[in-house]
Amino acid sequence: MKKTIFIAAVIVLGGLLCGMFEAIHPFGVPVSVDMDEYILTRAPVDRSAPNVVTSMVFDYRGFDTLGEAAVLFTALTSIASLFRDGGKKE
């Protein structure tokens, strides 16, 4: 009885999964390209930035990079506080 329920559940859920894969939009085709086109065309012109990735990271999404720097600083602070006694016994 248990096995029958299990197999039925697998078939139903597998069918739902296959149906979901059918409904996904194709791989490599983004849903919306408005922002991509804006940045790819405006970044080399407005900012004289040949490297669009760096202009994303440091200009259009500067707050993201500030957060990354803060994460690194927090990691360093926690390591310094964890290891501050230099490994000596109490």
Next chain:
Amino acid sequence: MKPLSVIVTTVSDVFAWFMIVFGVYVILNGHSTPGGGFQGGAIVATFLSFMLVAHGGKRFLAWVNGGMYGLLEFVGLMAFFLFGCLGFPNSFFHNSIAVAQGARPLSEWLPYCGTISLMNAAVGFEVVGALSLVVLYMYSSIRMVDTGAGMGGERGHDRFDR
């Protein structure tokens, strides 16, 4: 950690400096080539672990000045913040000194892409300081337990006690 053999120390003495040069190159050219502050900083910070593995812990701790890396970290973070403040009439992180194509630059000394390359260098400094300090703190607080496996040194080579 005991030092490795003469072969390893000699090779690391020669090539570690090229690694620093390559890392600084990646940082300073991050605005126009692949790479940037984070990647180049990680390359430069590899220098310390290179030295630690090749030369052993005693020499490593005698060489390294932790205050210098702390200063690098501080200067990098503050410079990043100040370059962000440069765009303040408009908004935080606004790239106000960037020169649009065809426009006249404010000064020939400022980079044309504005704060992008300046922030790149600042983040590079910060990552160098942070990752080197992580290596330094983590090494200086571990205690090696001799399990008979040589404690990181090499056996059967021309290793001598240093």
